[in-house]
Amino acid sequence: MYLSRIRVTLRPSILDPQGKAVEHAIGTLGVGAVHGVRMGKYIEMKVEGATEAEARKVTEEVCRKLLANPVMEDFQYDIAKI
Amino acid sequence: MYLSRIRVTLRPSILDPQGKAVEHAIGTLGVGAVHGVRMGKYIEMKVEGATEAEARKVTEEVCRKLLANPVMEDFQYDIAKI
Known part of the structure; x- marks a missing residue:
């Protein structure tokens, strides 16, 4: 089994009003x-998979199809065996 | 200048209905x-600071006072010089 840790971020060209509000609060x-x-x-x-390559493929697909909006967001992830 | 990358997560004992919904969708x-x-x-x-220790202190304080709810959430961060 593998643990995927995914970060979904707004693309740099997209305005981030929530970030601005937090910046002001800081x-x-x-x-x-x-x-x-x-x-x-x-x-x-947690991703079931025999190999890291398999877990990576599942994670990539979940990010592309569900977690990130490809128009506005980028994603990065790392995978660790658990 | 330093770049702080912060992850705020729900404590393991706290239910996560959003996560459950995403799990179902997956x-x-x-x-x-x-x-x-x-x-x-x-x-x-981005944190202005002469040293990494200073940037770390600012990041820690921002997390504790603003970004994470200490009752329900944990935070982790890493810091890189930019």
Whole structure:
């Protein structure tokens, strides 16, 4: 079994109002200079598969078909045997 | 300047109905056996700071005070010089 850790992020050209709101809120905390905040999704899932290649294929397909909107989002993932 | 990549996840004891819904949707795709889907947040931000220790401190404080709900969520992050 493999653990897939997936990060779905907005493409750089897409505006991120949620990120802007968080950036503003961080400013009010007074903890230091933070900018370029971008919000994304993080997904963990367990994939049954005999090989890492198989788990990678399932993860890739789930990302492309379900988790990421290909018009606005990119995805990255890493896979670890568990 | 440093890039902080933060993952905020629900604690294992907290139910995750969004993850369950995604898991069900993955089942209907017919791509393979996937279970234990957990949804979280992924945040990228740029932190000004002279040293990595300083950037780490700012990131930690932002996570504790703003990004993660300590009752229900855990956070992890990594920091890279950019």
